[in-house]
Amino acid sequence: xxxxxxxxxxxxxxxxxxxxxxxxxxxxxxxxxxxxxxxxxxxxxxxxxxxxxxxxxxxxxxxxxxxxxxxxxxxxxxxxxxxxxxxxxxxxxxxxxxxxxxxxxxxxxxxxxxxxxxxxxxxxxxxxxxxxxxxxxxxxxxxxxxxxxxxxxxxxxxxxxxxxxxxxxxxxxxxxxxxxxxxxxxxxxxxxxxxxxxxxxxxxxxxxxxxxxxxxxxxxxxxxxxxxxxxxxxxxxxxxxxxxxxxxxxxxxxxxxxxxxxxxxxxxxxxxxxxxxxxxxxxxxxxxxxxxxxxxxxxxxxxxxxxxxxxxxxxxxxxxxxxxxxxxxxxxxxxxxxxxxxxxxxxxxxxxxxxxxxxxxxxxxxxxxxxxxxxxxxxxxxxxxxxxxxxxxxxxxxxxxxxxxxxxxxxxxxxxxxxxxxxxxxxxxxxxxxxxxxxxxxxxxxxxxxxxxxxxxxxxxxxxxxxxxxxxxxxxxxxxxxxxxxxxxxxxxxxxxxxxxxxxxxxxxxxxxxxxxxxxxxxxxxxxxxxxxxxxxxxxxxxxxxxxxxxxxxxxxxxxxxxxxxxxxxxxxxxxxxxxxxxxxxxxxxxxxxxxxxxxxxxxxxxxxx
Amino acid sequence: xxxxxxxxxxxxxxxxxxxxxxxxxxxxxxxxxxxxxxxxxxxxxxxxxxxxxxxxxxxxxxxxxxxxxxxxxxxxxxxxxxxxxxxxxxxxxxxxxxxxxxxxxxxxxxxxxxxxxxxxxxxxxxxxxxxxxxxxxxxxxxxxxxxxxxxxxxxxxxxxxxxxxxxxxxxxxxxxxxxxxxxxxxxxxxxxxxxxxxxxxxxxxxxxxxxxxxxxxxxx
Ligand SMILES: Nc1nc2c(ncn2[C@@H]2O[C@H](COP(=O)(O)OP(=O)(O)OP(=O)(O)O)[C@@H](O)[C@H]2O)c(=O)[nH]1
Ligand SMILES: [Mg+2]
Numbered sequence: 092x093x094x095x096x097x098x099x100x101x102x103x104x105x106x107x108x109x110x111x112x113x114x115x116x117x118x119x120x121x122x123x124x125x126x127x128x129x130x131x132x133x134x135x136x137x138x139x140x141x142x143x144x145x146x147x148x149x150x151x152x153x154x155x156x157x158x159x160x161x162x163x164x165x166x167x168x169x170x171x172x173x174x175x176x177x178x179x180x181x182x183x184x185x186x187x188x189x190x191x192x193x194x195x196x197x198x199x200x201x202x203x204x205x206x207x208x209x210x211x212x213x214x215x216x217x218x219x220x221x222x223x224x225x226x227x228x229x230x231x232x233x234x235x236x237x238x239x240x241x242x243x244x245x246x247x248x249x250x251x252x253x254x255x256x257x258x259x260x261x262x263x264x265x266x267x268x269x270x271x272x273x274x275x276x277x278x279x280x281x282x283x284x285x286x287x288x289x290x291x292x293x294x295x296x297x298x299x300x301x302x303x304x305x306x307x308x309x310x311x312x313x314x315x316x317x318x319x320x321x322x323x324x325x326x327x328x329x330x331x332x333x334x335x336x337x338x339x340x341x342x343x344x345x346x347x348x349x350x351x352x353x354x355x356x357x358x359x360x361x362x363x364x365x366x367x368x369x370x371x372x373x374x375x376x377x378x379x380x381x382x383x384x385x386x387x388x389x390x391x392x393x394x395x396x397x398x399x400x401x402x403x404x405x406x407x408x409x410x411x412x413x414x415x416x417x418x419x420x421x422x423x424x425x426x427x428x429x430x431x432x433x434x435x436x437x438x439x440x441x442x443x444x445x446x447x448x449x450x451x452x453x454x455x456x457x458x459x460x461x462x463x464x465x466x467x468x469x470x471x472x473x474x475x476x477x478x479x480x481x482x483x484x485x486x487x488x489x490x491x492x493x494x495x496x497x498x499x500x501x502x503x504x505x506x507x508x509x510x511x512x513x514x515x516x517x518x519x520x521x522x523x524x525x526x527x528x529x530x531x532x533x534x535x536x537x538x539x540x541x542x543x544x545x546x547x548x549x550x551x552x553x554x555x556x557x558x559x560x561x562x563x564x565x566x567x568x569x570x571x572x573x574x575x576x577x578x579x580x581x582x583x584x585x586x587x588x589x590x591x592x593x594x595x596x597x598x599x600x601x602x603x604x605x606x607x608x609x610x611x612x613x614x615x616x617x618x619x620x621x622x623x624x625x626x627x628x629x630x631x632x633x634x635x636x637x638x639x640x641x642x643x644x645x646x647x648x649x650x651x652x653x654x655x656x657x658x659x660x661x662x663x664x665x666x667x668x669x670x671x672x673x674x675x676x677x678x679x680x681x682x683x684x685x686x687x688x689x690x691x692x693x694x695x696x697x698x699x700x701x
Numbered sequence: 702x703x704x705x706x707x708x709x710x711x712x713x714x715x716x717x718x719x720x721x722x723x724x725x726x727x728x729x730x731x732x733x734x735x736x737x738x739x740x741x742x743x744x745x746x747x748x749x750x751x752x753x754x755x756x757x758x759x760x761x762x763x764x765x766x767x768x769x770x771x772x773x774x775x776x777x778x779x780x781x782x783x784x785x786x787x788x789x790x791x792x793x794x795x796x797x798x799x800x801x802x803x804x805x806x807x808x809x810x811x812x813x814x815x816x817x818x819x820x821x822x823x824x825x826x827x828x829x830x831x832x833x834x835x836x837x838x839x840x841x842x843x844x845x846x847x848x849x850x851x852x853x854x855x856x857x858x859x860x861x862x863x864x865x866x867x868x869x870x871x872x873x874x875x876x877x878x879x880x881x882x883x884x885x886x887x888x889x890x891x892x893x894x895x896x897x898x899x900x901x902x903x904x905x906x907x908x909x910x911x912x913x914x915x916x917x918x919x920x921x
Contacts, residue, residue, distance in 0.1 A: 100784070101757075105756045105757065108756045108757065109756060109757040109758065109788065112757070112758055112759050112760065115760070116760065116775075119762065119775060123723060186893065191893075201892055204892060205721075205722055205888060205892070206721060206722045207722075208722065208723060208797075210888050210891050210892050211797055211826070211888070211891075213891070214826055214827070214828055214891050215794065215826040217826075217827065218826050218827050219794065219826075227795055228791040228792045228794065228795055231791065232788065232791065
């Protein structure tokens with residue numbers, strides 16, 4: 092609701108009591124958000140699979156879900172009420188409560204809505220369309236606290252088991268005694284808040300009597316306070332040491348690593364390959380726009396200012412041909428969400444120029460810290476000869492709610508000059524984190540270049556000199572053809588063994604959305620393939636072409652029936668979507684115009700693949 | 702519905718994600734009617750005669766097994782005292798269901814039920830599920846609100862009704878389980894009325910919106 096809770100009307104001890112509850116709630120919310128993110132990712136995967144199938148086999152009648160062909164008389168399939176796709180009998184799930192059914196994806200959608208509580212948020216939004224859909228009272232209250240005390244309300248790390256316990260009120264002491272682990276974080280919270288408040292006003296004696304209850308009982312807990320010093324809050328360790336020496340002692344033995352909930356880490360691992368299926372080749376002929384927009388590397392992240400350093404070691408095992416990047420720790424990171432002082436960092440690596448999902452490695456996500464310790468090793472299989480052509484990109488990211496990411500900085504290590512035989516280079520080192528190169532922010536990274544030669548062939552008719560084509564438009568009768576020779580490509584993201592089985596697809600999308608597709612033969616075992624293959628798109632007019640777009644994509648053929656891997660693509664021609672502007676660089680735009688305006692002449696183009 | 706067996710999944714594992722979904726429940730009512738006691742009885746199976754009025758809000762988490770599903774309940778216990786009202790009402794919005802409690806030995810707490818119900822209407826979603834609970838039914842000698850009056854008021858307000866005792870553990874578990882069931886019913890209703898095949902009711906746009914519009918995929 093709109094009303095702001097007036098915390099001033101409460102006594103200080105009351106405010107503290109409530110704050111504990113808020114923190115406990117926040118921990119639960121964090122776990123919940125993580126769970127929900129995972130569920131949504133899963134659903135997304137299902138959808139993508141469905142989509143691929145639909146576009147692939149649309150012409151033949153087939154099940155939108157499993158892609159099996161549907162018959163005309165038998166096994167005709169039926170239309171799902173949820174998504175209006177035709178699905179076979181096997182891809183229907185009957186609801187328990189009713190005789191109705193839904194297709195597998197719609198059923199999963201329903202499931203996810205139940206599991207995430209989305210059904211409730213949707214219902215609620217009918218009554219309160221304004222307020223944030225997922226906003227909780229606790230989160231708002233915490234904000235009020237923040238305003239009140241001007242302290243940065245950084246939640247303590249979730250203790251492994253805490254939420255089943257209830258804080259209770261101070262004099263329910265007997266019960267509290269039974270709650271063995273009575274909320275470690277609360278304790279910590281008490282420390283932080285009381286210390287802070289102490290600074291502000293009260294005498295120490297008053298406070299310690301206030302917080303007597305969490306301080307009594309078996310005290311093997313602590314552990315969480317370390318976190319405070321990591322998270323840059325206003326409270327410094329020294330102050331705490333004075334007031335609560337007994338609680339602080341066990342901290343020294345605690346490695347910060349332990350404070351991270353293992354449950355959460357596991358979750359992150361499971362859900363991290365979210366965008367992968369798209370890249371591993373599910374999109375046989377999706378448009379480039381959609382491919383780009385799903386890439387986390389390009390769109391979906393916030394930029395923060397970059398601070399801090401990262402410590403890692405690089406090793407190469409010549410026998411196993413394995414490159415190991417041992418990610419140790421980061422320090423002094425920027426907050427992923429500056430306002431909320433939130434940071435859940437993880438580290439991602441690529442062996443540039445390969446930015447495909449196959450080349451991506453990630454660590455687990457550390458929660459609520461700007462000084463994460465990872466101690467994880469990311470491995471690549473690379474031929475020794477390949478090493479010199481690669482650059483190791485190590486980037487640090489913040490994982491926010493609903494998979495929102497923020498870039499925290501990166502390091503690029505060219506491996507060409509790296510001495511892998513020297514043991515000195517194998518030790519851990521700190522590297523300062525850097526911001527992304529300017530151009531990289533707006534322009535998607537390059538995945539190599541494609542050389543093509545293009546010509547618009549028009550039947551030569553005396554009454555119409557070629558120059559006039561551009562201005563006057565053309566008669567419907569005047570059919571031409573677009574000839575394209577795909578010469579070759581270089582700097583492609585090659586396989587670990589340094590080769591590719593590559594081929595090129597061309598797709599010309601006409602103004603009426605009709606698509607003409609052509610494909611080159613596969614060139615095996617080459618890093619810089621020279622196909623010299625020609626594509627001819629027949630029956631197109633210049634005016635049509637001016638409103639058409641041509642997509643050229645380079646693929647690595649799958650070895651054992653796995654999907655082909657998209658290496659990169661480029662788009663030429665119209666489509667005024669802003670997204671297309673990014674991949675059609677001005678230069679290739681000019682070249683394309685030249686092709687269209689000078690019929691019957693060859694034009695050479697070099698296209699950057701994204 | 703299927704026979705309920707909770708406690709097979711204790712509360713211990715509640716910090717993990719070993720559950721199917723989470724419901725948020727709010728307990729409201731005048732101060733001292735026994736809200737906190739009711740929750741302690743349910744979550745910890747404990748009771749204390751001492752009265753410690755709740756400060757602001759509090760909650761407990763309990764995972765139960767019901768209708769083949771593990772449901773994690775986050776049960777919010779609100780302070781009945783007027784001075785915390787702004788804080789407690791802020792939590793109405795997040796609650797899927799309510800336990801509205803009065804004390805059968807306290808006329809005033811019963812008279813306040815109407816007001817509490819108005820608060821729910823104001824601050825909560827439209828389908829909020831409410832169970833009216835007359836607590837302290839162990840104190841038959843001091844009863845001032847008859848069961849009949851309780852039931853009538855519940856009928857009038859459209860709530861289900863239980864008399865219960867946190868002290869003697871009467872109808873505590875039943876209250877929560879019934880509330881979970883009615884929330885489940887609302888949930889199915891909310892999801893499946895969007896399906897014309899089931900009810901013929903208005904086609905909610907939700908389902909189709911979730912899908913990528915089909916024409917996007919098959920422009921070829
Ligand atoms: N005999 C009897 N006493 C009860 C019962 N439930 C609660 N009480 C007593 O009633 C008093 C108030 O109980 P609480 O649960 O603290 O009341 P509350 O509704 O939480 O009050 P606020 O937190 O101020 O809103 C305590 O002394 C309890 O022991 C019951 O079922 N029977
Ligand atoms: Mg209470």
